[in-house]
Amino acid sequence: MxxxxxxxxxxVRRPAxxxxxxxxxxxxLLIIVAVAAASQQVADPQSSLAARLILTFxxxxxxxxxxxxxxxxxxxxxxxxxxxxxxxSWGTLKTAVARGESRARYTLxxxxxxxxxxxxxxxxxxxxxxxxxxASAAAVHIxxxxxxxxxxxxxxxxxxxxxxxxxxxxxxxxxxxATVARSQLAGIGAGIxxxxxxxxxxxxxxxIVKWAPFAATSAMLGGGTTAVAGAASAASSARLDPDxxxxxxxxxxxxxxxFAAVWTERADING
Amino acid sequence: xxxxxxxxxxxxxxxxxxxxxxxxxxxxxxxxxxxxxxLGPNGAGKTTTLRILTGLVRPDSGSVELLGRPFGRGERRxxxxxxxxIEAPSFYPFxxxxxxxxxxxxxxxxxxxxxxxxxxDLVSLRDRAGDRVSGYSMGMRQRLGIAAALLNDPALxxxxxxxxxxxxxxxxxxxETxxxxxxxxxxxxxxxxxxxxxxxxxxxxxxxxxxxxxxxxxVAGLLAREGEVRxxxxxxxxxxxxAALERLLGAGSVRRxxxxxxxxxxxxxxxxxxxxxxxxxxxxxxxASRIExxxxxxxxxxxxxxxxxxxxxxx
Ligand SMILES: Nc1ncnc2c1ncn2[C@@H]1O[C@H](COP(=O)(O)OP(=O)(O)OP(=O)(O)O)[C@@H](O)[C@H]1O
Ligand SMILES: [Mg+2]
Numbered sequence: 001m002x003x004x005x006x007x008x009x010x011x012v013r014r015p016a017x018x019x020x021x022x023x024x025x026x027x028x029l030l031i032i033v034a035v036a037a038a039s040q041q042v043a044d045p046q047s048s049l050a051a052r053l054i055l056t057f058x059x060x061x062x063x064x065x066x067x068x069x070x071x072x073x074x075x076x077x078x079x080x081x082x083x084x085x086x087x088x089s090w091g092t093l094k095t096a097v098a099r100g101e102s103r104a105r106y107t108l109x110x111x112x113x114x115x116x117x118x119x120x121x122x123x124x125x126x127x128x129x130x131x132x133x134x135a136s137a138a139a140v141h142i143x144x145x146x147x148x149x150x151x152x153x154x155x156x157x158x159x160x161x162x163x164x165x166x167x168x169x170x171x172x173x174x175x176x177x178a179t180v181a182r183s184q185l186a187g188i189g190a191g192i193x194x195x196x197x198x199x200x201x202x203x204x205x206x207x208i209v210k211w212a213p214f215a216a217t218s219a220m221l222g223g224g225t226t227a228v229a230g231a232a233s234a235a236s237s238a239r240l241d242p243d244x245x246x247x248x249x250x251x252x253x254x255x256x257x258x259f260a261a262v263w264t265e266r267a268d269i270n271g
Numbered sequence: 272x273x274x275x276x277x278x279x280x281x282x283x284x285x286x287x288x289x290x291x292x293x294x295x296x297x298x299x300x301x302x303x304x305x306x307x308x309x310l311g312p313n314g315a316g317k318t319t320t321l322r323i324l325t326g327l328v329r330p331d332s333g334s335v336e337l338l339g340r341p342f343g344r345g346e347r348r349x350x351x352x353x354x355x356x357i358e359a360p361s362f363y364p365f366x367x368x369x370x371x372x373x374x375x376x377x378x379x380x381x382x383x384x385x386x387x388x389x390x391x392d393l394v395s396l397r398d399r400a401g402d403r404v405s406g407y408s409m410g411m412r413q414r415l416g417i418a419a420a421l422l423n424d425p426a427l428x429x430x431x432x433x434x435x436x437x438x439x440x441x442x443x444x445x446x447e448t449x450x451x452x453x454x455x456x457x458x459x460x461x462x463x464x465x466x467x468x469x470x471x472x473x474x475x476x477x478x479x480x481x482x483x484x485x486x487x488x489x490v491a492g493l494l495a496r497e498g499e500v501r502x503x504x505x506x507x508x509x510x511x512x513x514a515a516l517e518r519l520l521g522a523g524s525v526r527r528x529x530x531x532x533x534x535x536x537x538x539x540x541x542x543x544x545x546x547x548x549x550x551x552x553x554x555x556x557x558x559a560s561r562i563e564x565x566x567x568x569x570x571x572x573x574x575x576x577x578x579x580x581x582x583x584x585x586x
Contacts, residue, residue, distance in 0.1 A: 091361025099379025100350030
């Protein structure tokens, strides 16, 4: 607990945290403005309709969340990688271990701390996204009958919990990659490569890639967001059942965090 | 198994990095309550040894005892009583000095409240403790690194070139702090290249080269045993003088060394015996025109590590 709290405190102070928050919130607001603009497209009625749906409540609640998780997932991955890489390159892991700290405990506490902050950043961006959607809807005169109903509120609670799992998995995978690379930049690069690599390979072998971390994440969150999955329609036959996807995401989370801990336990710490 | 009165014992420590041998069967014995000077040319294996002693790196073979207990895999709790500064001090650049020490205090052994400010005082960094470490000078970082090593009030302190970048006042302060710790019964191991400093500071030295121990013992004893007396004699008296000295000191203990000024006879013996040698020469009817006696850690180091002749030393 002492160690976890200490990791939290130093991450709050870390510039990378603020930069990631601003980046995510900025990207989400930018996307919403673009969506609002698209909703005014008279030449393309179909995309105009889809765009209007995103700005219409109550569906906007889950659609915005899906958007935040899609963008935030990759940022959470690079955030995890940056934190692990810095522990090695700054030598702060070295000093903790030389003080007799357990390497595995230190690693897991760092992952937990980074997850909490990444999750908080996701919520902040989500809140900003909802405010942005409300403002954009008002600006382009899209009116909603009800802001929120019982059904949506129920869905949302479940979705938010699943989002936390997804973020934890992303952070852990980023952390594990950078632990092997022992560098912030290499970890971030490899993390982004994995993120896009999975999508590209998924075009060719969807039956295998549906088990991969990011495909499982989107399947897990896919429940209420099939409307925006237009681009992924080709792959929809190769989607995991949402409940099975939860198990797969948890498995990736445990695997990545466990791998990072074991790798750190066994490594020589030079520098 | 465990040796009494030894804070560190290593037996046959070996470690290689790929094809590079870093340690090649190192046997050290660091007595409790002393300042131990850990010396060796660049690349001799000092830092590697300290990494092994703090559990950062595992040796390929050999064993370690720390503070009277075997230290191996899963024995990390002994390190709660060890403080270390290994190679460059490491900190979060975006946190202040004080926050960095607090972060460290959250890992490993428990640190009492107020200890952070105590060690900041000890290294005279209190008034800059609130500034970000990224804005610290090299010497300030070094001071913070020493403060970090002292955080858990260690029974054994391991310092890798701690005087790096310290100003003269800092060096004097460090020397006083380390002497005071040894006087309290704590053990301090310092690796250093500043031999004049080690000569003033250390009770015992260990000199390593190419991953092996070449000499270990109390500084005063080593310098006495490995000392030399140099006597300037006329060239035509070298044979007489040499024979007279060898009668006193034993065959093979005297060698001849020439330089621009003439001939030196160099006798390997306790420098305190210079007067004896002078008397012996006089008895043989030879009078030395100059006598120099003594040994420094530097001359001993250069001779033992075989780095005297190379331009830049090194193993
Ligand atoms: N991480 C590493 N990878 C490869 N080789 C290494 C590594 N660390 C040390 N070595 C090698 O091990 C040997 C001993 O290095 P070490 O750092 O222990 O020397 P040192 O006595 O501390 O030297 P210096 O006085 O320069 O600090 C050297 O030959 C070095 O090149
Ligand atoms: Mg070194």
